[in-house]
Amino acid sequence: MWVRRLFLVPIVLGFLALAAWAYFVRPVAPPDARLACHYGAYEFDGGRVAAVTPTSGPQSLRITFLDGQTWRLDPAPGDDTLFGMKEGWTDRAWPGDQVTFGSCAAGTMTIEHHGPKFLTGKRQTLDTTDATFESHGLKLAGRLVMPRLEGAIPVAVLVHGSERDSAILFNRLQYLLPASGIGVFVYDKRGTGKSEGSYSQDFNLLSDDAAAALKKARELAGALASEVGFQGGSQAGWIEPLAARKANADFVVVGYGLAESPLAEDREEVFDDLRTAGYGEDVIAKAREITDATGRVMASDFTQGFDGLDAVRAKYEKEPWYPKIEGEFTGDFLQNPNWLLKILGPIFDVGTSWEHDPVPALKAYDKPHLWILAGRDSSAPSANTLRILREVQASRPNLDIVMFPTADHGIIEFEEKNSERLETRFSEGYFQLVADWILFKDAKVQVPGPVVYSGKAAAPSEPPQP
Structure with a gap:
């Protein structure tokens, strides 16, 4: 028996080494470079706005509207301009639903959805500046994306979650926010995309990187930026409050993060x-x-x-x-x-700050701050976070909280079938809330359902003046 066990040890270790290689290297097919000209912000008939981004598949795209509707676009055989549509992250498609892109120079797309309904969109022209910046001796890759507007506008530095993908490639908000009148600085976290270094989940280290990104965004945007702050989701909820004080950020927006430790x-x-x-x-x-x-x-x-x-x-x-x-x-x-x-x-091990307590940084940050929570979050259950934020809010009237009660992680709506969640779309009102709050610092949602906990309402009223 012991001989057999000893014989199995190198086999097990070999599998472990293979698993570690697959986990850390994770070779995936890169997006098809021929489709890169279709990435961007599109404005459609009637004023609807959408972002087209690559997916993790080699030839697929994803379109996401500002109202939260989203489809995966899979290419038709032998045609680089025609794509079938699948709802959300499901395999659900309807006969005849399709997207047709014009030439790269034309920058157009047509959506045929549910029969004779057509939408025609035109890719917006955005000003992009690629740059590198340094943090702890590493060069990190970033990109400033600005709409062509007169006057100064807010700029949001897009902070990553725990993903290992290139944010410069995949982050849809680099298109949705500029299409809403907000500049963005998107960057590849260390160890991903074109940035140097090793992937890490050390929040102090990552907050230094985020602070360096904000400094670079201020430098690049110059007088075109009326203010510069952070926006991010999930793990960013631990990173942004730390980075905000280091970089003197003008605002912080956190989606589906936790006000508790990773443990x-x-x-x-x-x-x-x-x-x-x-x-x-x-x-x-x-x-x-x-x-x-x-x-x-x-x-x-x-x-x-x-x-x-x-x-x-x-x-x-x-x-x-x-x-x-x-x-x-x-x-x-x-x-x-x-x-x-x-x-x-x-x-x-990737250096995760398992015992990190985010509350001190939350209490210390005294500038406008928005948290957006998912009521049915399966990855970061939000009940305790809501309670903690409400306690912080009593002394921080510029902290707003919005709960999307039926949403899962990512502020994504879903249907349940056989105990499985089928993700269908982003919650209606979510992206618009992010854009409107950055512009006006007022937590208002234009659709029914979300629950708003306004910081102004939570603050104790001042005693009457004699």
Whole structure:
């Protein structure tokens, strides 16, 4: 038996090395360069605005309207100008729905949607300036995108989430915001796209990068910028408040982030899954013992806490709810032996600031600040974040909060089928809210559904003057 186990060790290690290579290198087919001329902001009949960006597929595109509608565009065989349409991130398509692009020089597109309904769009002309800037000795790649307008306008530095893709290629807001009268500076985070360095989730380091990006944006925009701030989603919620004080940002916009630590993100995902499965607070209390144990292992960089992990495994492994535990990492910890975690953990370590407390930075930032939350967020459950932000808001009347109650992570709407979520579109009003708030610093939503917690309303009223 031991001979067999020893024989299996190099095989297992080989698979681990292969998995690490696939995870970190992740070779994917780049977007088709022939389609790059179609990327951009388009204005359609009736004033509708959309962004066309590449997808992770080699020849596919995605169109996203400012109102949140979005389709994946897949090329027709043998025709570089004709594309079929699939709703959201589903495989749902309707016969006859298609998009036709004009020549690169023409910059036009026509959408045929549900029969005889046509939309014709024209690509807008935006001024773009590619640049590099330095942070901790690395050269990072960025791009300033400005609409052709008279006078100074706000500029938003687009801060990344945890993705490993090039933001300069894929971030749709570099088109949607300029089409709404806002300049943007988009950059590839370290270790992605054209930026140097290794991918990292060290929030202090990444906030230094974001602060350097904002400094570069101010330099490039000059007198054309009335103010320069941050906009980003998910992991950006930890990075932006740190960077805002370092760079003296004029505003901060965070979408679907957390006002808790990354360890809390794992914990709340576990609790959310168990509640969805019908378990009550008695089970949640037991699950908390498990997430506390897995959190200690993770925060120690896989050097401590394994005795405690063994103890909760033995205590609860026969419980009916135990196999349902997932989370960011807790489910994996429960399903794999300690020796494997000790090998695999350091291989996949990217310096994540697991115990980062975002509240001090939130309280310290005293300029206009907007948080947008998803009420049914499966990746970053938002209930505790809403509570924390409301507490901060009492002393920060320039902090606005908007909750999209039916949205998942990314402020994406979905349908449920066989316990699976089919993502269909971005929430109506989301992109317009981001643009309007940056322009006017007033949290107003023009569609029914979202819940607005205005900072002005939360602030205690001043006593009457004698």
